[in-house]
Amino acid sequence: MYWIHRAExxxxxxxxxxxxxxxxxxKKLNALNFGLNHPLELFFLAIPAALMEVIFGVGLAAVGASILLVIQASIVHSNLNMSSKWVDWVFTTNRHHIRHHSVVLEESNTNYGCGTLIWDRVFGTFIDSSTRECGVGPTEPTLVQKLFMPVREPSDTTVAPS
Ligand SMILES: [Zn+2]
Structure with missing residues (x-):
């Protein structure tokens, strides 16, 4: 998941x-928009679980891990202050993930881990600071603009280097 997210x-x-x-x-994160992904992205997000099943045949363990990941993703997208020194060291908390959703590209390209920050710490993408504004530009695209983002990005957005 870390490498897919980083590649994105x-x-x-x-x-x-x-x-x-x-x-x-x-522009504002909440506990429900963790799952508001483009339909195409759901395919990318399913790749790691599918590979684990094909390679290791993990079955119910993959289902359990997926449920825990959904709960964790909901927490990291919430606006609850759940950070603590020890929890933050291993698990992604909303403070670090909100930075990942920063409107500033350099801030957004950090803290890729949605469940854990361990891989960000290992591969040098962890940054411990907050951000002021979320989003991909000065305004939030409409639902229709969001659906067409894979083929037509709104002119005032920036998420990845081109
Ligand atoms: Zn991201």
Whole structure:
């Protein structure tokens, strides 16, 4: 998941075909918009779980891990202050994930882990600071604009380097 997410932010083409920009377009995060991804992105998000099933045949363990990931994703997109020194070291909290949703490209290209920050710490993408504004531009795209983001990005948006 970490590498798929990082690729979405690193390469403009991957960002466009995945529709990940639509997920980043919200000006204000809440516990429900963790699941508001472009339909194309749902395919990308299912790849790790599908690979785990094909390679290891994990079955119910994959279902359980997916449920925990949904709960964790809801928490990190919420506006609840749930940070603590020890929890923040291992798990992604909303403070670090809100930075990932920053409207500033350099801030957005950090803290890729949605469940854990361990991979961000290992691969040097973890940043411990907050952000002032979320989104992909000065305004939030309409629902129709979000749906068409893989083929036509609104002119005032920036999520990945082109
Ligand atoms: Zn992202």
């Amino acid at each position: 932010h690193r390469w403009y083409f991957v960002l466009r075909v995945s529709g990940h920009g639509a997920h980043h377009s919200f």
